[in-house]
Amino acid sequence: MLQIHNNLTRQKEEFKPLDANNVRMYVCGMTVYDMCHIGHARVLVVFDVIYRYLCEVYGKDHVTYVRNITDIDDKIIARANENGENFNALTGRFIEEMHHDSDALGILSPNQEPRATMYMAQIIEMVQTLVDKGFAYAADNGDVYYAVSKFEKYGELSGKHIEDLRAGERVAVEDAKKDPLDFVLWKAAKPDEPSWDSPWGKGRPGWHIECSAMSTECLGHNFDIHGGGMDLQFPHHENEIAQSEAATGEKFANVWMHNGFVRIDDEKMSKSLGNFFTIREVTKKYDPEVLRYFILTSHYRSPLNYSDKQLDTAKAALTTLYTALRGVEITAPDSRDTEYHQRVCNAMDDDFNTAEVLPVLFDLAKQVNRYKDSNEEKAKYFAALLSDIASMIGLLGQDPEAFLRGGSSVRGGDEGVSADEIDALIEQRNQARIAKDWAESDRIRDELKAQGVVLEDSGGVTSWRRE
């Protein structure tokens, strides 16, 4: 029985999809004006794992996963101007970069990836509905605002009260707003800004309405899961609820999920603080799967402290797992009906506890290693299980040799000794070993070690990996 922590009720609940034949999940994706950082990697990985498990439980064809792209907003416009570039060219470029990163991280494609600019009609329609129903008003300056005080449940998701928000108000009140808490649905265009025609003149949508319109269009008025980063809970998701429920008169998402932050030195990693690393920077030094593994070592709602030391640990752990798989033929993997599969399901059923899945992988790796030299059939059996189980959370999908031989030097573009050179040196060393010339044998091993290549003589063969 799958249980999910629902931020709307602030407790773990049994997950009951509205329609088990079509489980629907919407996740707030990226605003594409720059490279993705590790915080983005976490959302991608966390919800990818959730998506995979929903597919496991309900069947691949019975889950619809939508992750949007915000491709029009202030920052995009500002960046495009800085670059002297059309905003579409800019967002197109960074969408490609994002896909590059998510592929590297082993993220499955969502079923739909709606872009705000392609849903302008639906956005305008929803704003109009809100105006018609009296939840929104057009101000003198051409902007359209949502009147927060009209929506009774405002604050339900974030646990905030309108009075508290007023007391803590720190934003200068814009004249056009009737109430400082009101937020913009439609922004009138300034000269030279990209704009779309609307009943209120040329302009562009506010950020919150984009997600309301896209999720409703793609998944219907009422759907199962809405996710995103912690920081989106307020105001973004709160506003989405206010917009969608006011517009449709129906309940919006049933379950709200928010992943915790990536931190650096106990501080939130974010663009505004400037203390972020991009995925691209990190994957120059580490295999992207190392980053994925690192993310999965902690529960998705906990904060995650990033450091090279943590990635080194993750890398060592993955090396152990891949070393077990190395040299074993993986045959028709099917782990269902095994205790291992059950253990993984138990862990995942408990609010997607990926950290509890990892020990299962190590148990299996141990079995493989145990039988590797003595019982090939058993080794193959456990290797197949390991591979299959790991794939449930998107791990161990690479060829073991490729992972083990791809050290940071290779990733950084500086290969150092080539594979051919290494093979030649190993051959030389083996000649020396046959002649019992240990000095020469060790010299070659040390020479390679100095270049980050580790030799391992086991089972009569010498294999190598990069550090």
Added chain:
RNA sequence: GGCGAGGUAGCAGAAAGGCUAUGCAAGUGAUUGCAAAUCACUCUAAUGUCGGUUCGAAUCCGAUCCUCGCCUCCA
């Protein structure tokens, strides 16, 4: 100020009212020409602090200290 999350071994990080987390690191043995890898074994918590409930609490309750997040664009 309002609201929320959390404080677990050298590090990271699960579980959780009595039953081995796990990984990395460390130690011992087997193996190895020596290593590495692997296997077996070992090792570290009186689970922030102080009280309470209980036969028994890290796990429940109260207090307290500390850290972090949201309240502004942000995954």
